[in-house]
Amino acid sequence: MKILVINGPNLNLLGIREPEIYGNRTYADLVKFIGDVAADCGIEVEVRQTNHEGVIVDWIQECRGKFDALVLNAAAYTHTSVAVHDAIKAVQVRTVEVHLSEPKSRDDFRKVSFIESVAEKTCSGRGFESYADAIRHLAGRGIFCRRLARGEGV
Ligand code: DQA
16 A cells, blocks of 8 residues: 655744644654655555645545545645645545644634545644544554554653
8 A cells, every 4th residue: 555645834844843732743743754654554655745726636636546545634725725636636636634733722713624534534733643543544453553452652
């Protein structure tokens, strides 16, 4: 199984950006975390980040015939982008929506997600662990991966 992880605008600033909400770990830490979880689940993963809505659309379209599933943190575009919603619908790629924070318990404008209705699952509010939840769901392992099953943690 090969999955694409797309991270949207401002996630490159993790560690600097609102650490009280998003934590102190950096974007490089996140990429390593995702790689470790995927390897543990026996999944091939590619992790990308962009600040541009159209690039997210291009990358979703690229999933056709190339990736088995998409893990998407569309960041602010979650709450605004009909284009990202339409791209997922058009490509029909299995999609899990991810957020570090819990957008629905923040500002009112974050309560709407244009991704939710085209995603098979939303994993949010657990920091980096939201990505682990998404990958393990796609791997069909629930919360258990090999290392966890051996009691070693991730
Ligand atoms: C976010 C939540 C969004 O509301 C926000 O615009 C982001 C990050 C999250 O991961 O918690 O940029 O997607």
